[in-house]
Amino acid sequence: MRNSQRNKVWIYLSLIAAISLDLYLPPESVVSWMPLFTLLFLIYWNMALPDKVGILEALFFGVVLDLSTGTVLGLHAVMFVLITYICQRFFYQFRVSPIWQQSTILFFLFFIFKLVFAFDFYGLQRDSSLIDSSYILTAFIFAISSAFAWPLVYFILRAYRRKRMKS
């Protein structure tokens, strides 16, 4: 197997591990504000190796999350595709910024990401949104926890990449 293909396999394995973390590991009492590791991992790989990860990976892992979490089919996928595009478009700027700045940017990104899931797709409410103060608080805590998880994900994946991947 060529190095490039082997590297892709390691990336996919890390994303599969992230999906397992998201779906089965967190205790249910904290599950609504646990960081979404699949997205954090995807963002990392988009920044670190933008030529190895792209739209197809975002689409595939998004659909898998949609099917397994019960959300509207395609919602995670479209968000992952958009975030992948943003990451790839601005990865020059993002990569060279300090880690606290990266965390701050991710805080806003994850906050908006969470709010999108409160849109009333089925037209159940009069005001087409299910957002209330408690949901905003949940989204805020989710964004905070994701922003704090970023340095951890960053250093773990960097060590993983250096150990496993050959250029």
Next chain:
Amino acid sequence: MLRREHKVSNISSEAIFAIPAMKPGRVVLAIVFCLVLILSDIRYETSKHFRSYSHDLLKPLYLLVELPFQVSDSIANFFSSKKELSDRVMSLEDELIKLKAIAQYIENMSSDNAELNSLWDAAKFSKDNYEIAEKYSLSPNIFQPSLVLKISSKSNVQENDPVLVETGLVGRIRGIGYSNAEVMLVQDVRSIVPVISEKSQLQGILKGNGLGRYGELQYVKKTASFKEGEILYTSGLAEIFPKGAIVGRIISINNPVDSEFLEVKVEFSQSPSNKNFFLIYSDA
């Protein structure tokens, strides 16, 4: 190489050279594809047909995560001389859950024992109608939480079968895979359950508002005499849920000026978060 042509990042210590930008055409195509998926799912519920099978495909991941816990459990059991006893206790606990589930109907019936029809309905509740299913996963989705239960491939479970615990109604089966069943919880924003109140005996439609949130009785006229603290049972009107299962308790009744209906908040009697075993009621 010119100056500023070579930057070193924190993420990757490798040089950032010109990596070809993502083609906007592919992004647009992917977004259009996702929008088609979203619209078809909202309009025709396309995902309903294969969502449960996707849980079957993800089963190896679940087993992978569960493996360390199972290994530690089996080691603990190996060194425990009480294993057989614990098995016996577990089977008795299963039996107890079934009996408690049946008891809730009896409790309800005792409150309106004048209604002989209810008593007649109760005669059909036997332990054989219940199947115990273990929890597989509960999705981190607040508004459309998806509970996945393990069932055997020979199980008689069908779509729309009610799912209960000893404290009340949990939801109904939404989709069935090879070895799992997906449950739409009563807390789901798409869920509506016909209910009847304990004391005032008024009918209503209970709508979910998301996991960890209060449900709401819909279209309750301002003249209705619901009382705070009243327990709500399934009324059996839609013939999906059996009559008399506890659903929740009224916790607040507000009279908004700008609405022609009362705002009745309901606390669900159970949460799937802290349960591992569920009962699937099958009338077949």
